[in-house]
Amino acid sequence: MRKCNAIMGDMIETIIHKSDRMRLGIMGGTFDPIHYGHLLAAEEARVAISLDRVIFVPSGSPPHKKYPGMASAEDRYGMTLLATNGNPSFDVTRLETDRKGSSYTVETLQRMKELYPGADLYMITGEDAALDLPLWRDPYKIVSLAKIVAVSRPGGYHDKIGELPDEIRESVLVLRTALLDISATDIRERLASGRSANYLLPDAVLAYIKKRGLYVKARNTGQRYKNNE
Ligand code: DND
Numbered sequence: 001m002r003k004c005n006a007i008m009g010d011m012i013e014t015i016i017h018k019s020d021r022m023r024l025g026i027m028g029g030t031f032d033p034i035h036y037g038h039l040l041a042a043e044e045a046r047v048a049i050s051l052d053r054v055i056f057v058p059s060g061s062p063p064h065k066k067y068p069g070m071a072s073a074e075d076r077y078g079m080t081l082l083a084t085n086g087n088p089s090f091d092v093t094r095l096e097t098d099r100k101g102s103s104y105t106v107e108t109l110q111r112m113k114e115l116y117p118g119a120d121l122y123m124i125t126g127e128d129a130a131l132d133l134p135l136w137r138d139p140y141k142i143v144s145l146a147k148i149v150a151v152s153r154p155g156g157y158h159d160k161i162g163e164l165p166d167e168i169r170e171s172v173l174v175l176r177t178a179l180l181d182i183s184a185t186d187i188r189e190r191l192a193s194g195r196s197a198n199y200l201l202p203d204a205v206l207a208y209i210k211k212r213g214l215y216v217k218a219r220n221t222g223q224r225y226k227n228n229e
Helices: 037-049 073-085 106-115 127-135 139-145 158-163 186-194 201-210
Strands: 002-008 011-017 023-029 054-060 090-092 118-126 144-149 172-175
Touching: 002 073, 023 037, 023 106, 037 118, 037 144, 037 172, 054 118, 073 090, 073 201, 090 186, 090 201, 106 118, 106 139, 118 127, 127 139, 127 144, 139 158, 144 186
Parallel strands: 023 054, 023 118, 054 090, 118 144, 144 172
Antiparallel strands: 002 011, 002 172
16 A cells, blocks of 8 residues: 555645556656656656656647647657656657657557556646646546646646536646746747757757757747647
8 A cells, every 4th residue: 555645626635545556657748849847747746646657758749739840759759768868767658659640648548558457547737738638539538547647837727627527627636846937839939049948958958959950940839729838
């Protein structure tokens, strides 16, 4: 029996794990580019939920974002590898990089269930992304496959979690974490206009971006339900 502390809504709960089933964190993202906000979210969730591993899933073809200048799936996968390299509890999968068509989370979670039949899955998101869940493909299937761990994100999202449909909200664990006001959109804009992005993302990722000449011409900030990554 293992114990972990988490916060659900505004209520601190102690979650008693009644089994020693493996607990896998799934950190999905466009990661264009991956930055310290993503890494902190994954690490805070790993510790709070006592996750055995966190698997980062760079989206191959994000169903919700299309904009000029998006780095290729291979580049985003490569940057994710570099960023997670130092943490022995972090892995990166090519599941979505190699899958044809739009990268739907529901398909990824179904595949994870096949690959890790005995594991409990925890999908890690920012609070902003958790609020978009009803717009994702098969959201009710998603919450039947995994708990959603919604970590803090600056922008006033926290108060809106209660507005999610009951069946989805019941699967959402809201985790209060340190706030890092970092976004991939801002990083791309900085790089496109020649400004510094130092200390917002790992040096190795920044070096990769420079070597590959990514985001130099990126002007568009991306389209999504809310324009904030
Ligand atoms: P994003 O494009 O928001 O990723 O995608 C997040 C996940 O949602 C991916 O796995 C997508 O495939 C999935 N999705 C989205 C829409 C539709 C569907 C699936 C579908 O299946 O229909 P980003 O790289 O922008 O960010 C990755 C995560 O990190 C997000 O959850 C975001 O909220 C979070 N995040 C932060 N959290 C805390 N502090 C910060 C953050 N910056 C990003 N500073």
